[in-house]
Amino acid sequence: MLVDDEADILEIVGYNLSSEGYQVTTAKNGVEAIEKAKKHKPHLIILDVMMPEMDGIEACEKLREIPDLSNTVITFLTARGEDYSQVAGFDAGADDYITKPIKPKVLVSKVKALLRRLKESENPSDTIIKIGELIINREEYKITNKGEEIILPRKEFELLSLLATKPGKVFKREEILDKVWGNEVVVGGRTIDVHIRKLREKIGDKSFKTVKGVGYKFVD
Amino acid sequence: MLVDDEADILEIVGYNLSSEGYQVTTAKNGVEAIEKAKKHKPHLIILDVMMPEMDGIEACEKLREIPDLSNTVITFLTARGEDYSQVAGFDAGADDYITKPIKPKVLVSKVKALLRRLKESENPSDTIIKIGELIINREEYKITNKGEEIILPRKEFELLSLLATKPGKVFKREEILDKVWGNEVVVGGRTIDVHIRKLREKIGDKSFKTVKGVGYKFVD
DNA sequence: TTTACTGATTACAAATTGGTAACAATTACC
DNA sequence: GGTAATTGTTACCAATTTGTAATCAGTAAA
Numbered sequence: 001m002l003v004d005d006e007a008d009i010l011e012i013v014g015y016n017l018s019s020e021g022y023q024v025t026t027a028k029n030g031v032e033a034i035e036k037a038k039k040h041k042p043h044l045i046i047l048d049v050m051m052p053e054m055d056g057i058e059a060c061e062k063l064r065e066i067p068d069l070s071n072t073v074i075t076f077l078t079a080r081g082e083d084y085s086q087v088a089g090f091d092a093g094a095d096d097y098i099t100k101p102i103k104p105k106v107l108v109s110k111v112k113a114l115l116r117r118l119k120e121s122e123n124p125s126d127t128i129i130k131i132g133e134l135i136i137n138r139e140e141y142k143i144t145n146k147g148e149e150i151i152l153p154r155k156e157f158e159l160l161s162l163l164a165t166k167p168g169k170v171f172k173r174e175e176i177l178d179k180v181w182g183n184e185v186v187v188g189g190r191t192i193d194v195h196i197r198k199l200r201e202k203i204g205d206k207s208f209k210t211v212k213g214v215g216y217k218f219v220d
Numbered sequence: 221m222l223v224d225d226e227a228d229i230l231e232i233v234g235y236n237l238s239s240e241g242y243q244v245t246t247a248k249n250g251v252e253a254i255e256k257a258k259k260h261k262p263h264l265i266i267l268d269v270m271m272p273e274m275d276g277i278e279a280c281e282k283l284r285e286i287p288d289l290s291n292t293v294i295t296f297l298t299a300r301g302e303d304y305s306q307v308a309g310f311d312a313g314a315d316d317y318i319t320k321p322i323k324p325k326v327l328v329s330k331v332k333a334l335l336r337r338l339k340e341s342e343n344p345s346d347t348i349i350k351i352g353e354l355i356i357n358r359e360e361y362k363i364t365n366k367g368e369e370i371i372l373p374r375k376e377f378e379l380l381s382l383l384a385t386k387p388g389k390v391f392k393r394e395e396i397l398d399k400v401w402g403n404e405v406v407v408g409g410r411t412i413d414v415h416i417r418k419l420r421e422k423i424g425d426k427s428f429k430t431v432k433g434v435g436y437k438f439v440d
Numbered sequence: 441t442t443t444a445c446t447g448a449t450t451a452c453a454a455a456t457t458g459g460t461a462a463c464a465a466t467t468a469c470c
Numbered sequence: 471g472g473t474a475a476t477t478g479t480t481a482c483c484a485a486t487t488t489g490t491a492a493t494c495a496g497t498a499a500a
Contacts, residue, residue, distance in 0.1 A: 019313060095350065096348055105315065109291075139388070139390065140389060140437065141390045141434055153432065154432065
């Protein structure tokens with residue numbers, strides 16, 4: 001959604017974005033913008049700072065209060081050099097700004113980048129494993145169990161990660177050594193057991209099942 | 221890449237651009253242009269509107285459908301006065317047009333301008349990162365923390381920038397070295413730690429979390 | 441030239457982790 | 471029930487990893 005009081009800008013920018021395949025809505029002022037935003041729930045709002053009646057900053061603040069738009073990216077259009085408006089803009093909840101004069105190529109690639117960013121934040125990739133009340137975030141090396149955050153040392157984290165990739169599957173000791181320690185490292189016979197014990201202490205005894213003569217498995 | 225059915229034009233324009241240091245490919249018609257464009261992925265395509273078989277407009281539309289060429293600038297060559305072709309050209313996805321007769325000086329400066337624009341748009345809006353009260357402006361190498369402006373040395377700035385691109389994500393030491401120092405540079409084992417320490421001093425201790433055996437992460 | 445700063449290194453301190461040994465407990469199997 | 475094999479547990483220690491301060495070379499600014 002484009003918001004600007006100048007019809008020229010709406011047309012030029014709108015044309016460029018449409019021809020990239022984006023669906024474009026326009027609004028001529030802040031009031032209209034809020035109205036239309038509620039209806040259309042745009043993914044991205046490009047907002048001119050300088051507008052009559054309600055300026056961009058104020059419009060932005062109002063837009064940010066609309067719950068449906070919490071995932072909407074808002075970016076300002078601002079004349080080059082007005083840095084004060086940048087700061088004020090960020091305070092108002094903007095995510096980025098674009099400087100005038102507008103270069104179509106720059107604009108389009110900026111819009112692409114912003115929407116890509118939005119998309120990325122929507123699906124939290126496969127780095128996250130979720131089993132019952134246990135959430136393993138590989139990217140952040142963080143574990144949440146029943147809403148409580150737990151920080152595990154590396155080996156314990158990796159051991160848990162491994163077992164959790166396939167709940168119910170029995171991992172042979174050999175396999176665990178391979179994947180967690182690396183098959184060139186030689187460790188004593190009780191090492192795995194000790195680490196399992198630590199995990200049992202921290203995550204819960206019932207989650208780890210021993211299969212005698214074979215290995216361990218993680219159960220929900 | 222130049223596309224025109226007249227060999228004279230290819231030669232003259234090609235000569236002028238080559239002598240400015242550009243790498244020039246040529247094609248005699250639309251079909252050849254598409255073929256060669258797929259192979260060479262040119263940064264800029266100059267396309268004559270009037271060509272036998274497939275005209276410039278049609279060629280442009282086909283070129284725009286090639287994913288690899290989404291960042292390619294396409295400009296038309298058109299006889300002065302044919303405005304209709306300008307409109308049609310923009311609809312077909314062109315970025316600019318050049319009128320015949322061609323004045324070499326004008327042409328070269330236009331090409332320069334177009335390629336400069338491309339370059340600017342290639343590294344788009346990662347320019348500003350905002351996390352809580354911290355605003356990082358990569359374009360201006362400026363950081364604002366709680367409204368206060370902070371100036372960081374280059375390495376510290378880049379380290380912070382990197383970590384801030386994905387708050388919460390743990391960046392492995394290896395990855396940090398790669399992205400901030402460049403993977404050909406070899407630095408001592410304590411270098412990253414020392415820089416982290418300086419950032420902790422300037423930005424706040426709590427913002428940087430150590431993950432032993434792995435790396436560091438930035439947290440809000 | 442002087443000064444100030446950046447960026448890296450070093451050496452040592454501090455903290456944490458990972459592993460082991462010794463022994464206890466449990467299980468499987470005869 | 472007895473025995474051997476396997477796993478659980480604990481305390482302890484060594485190795486690894488990180489934090490920190492001091493220092494130094496290189497470079498840009500004054």
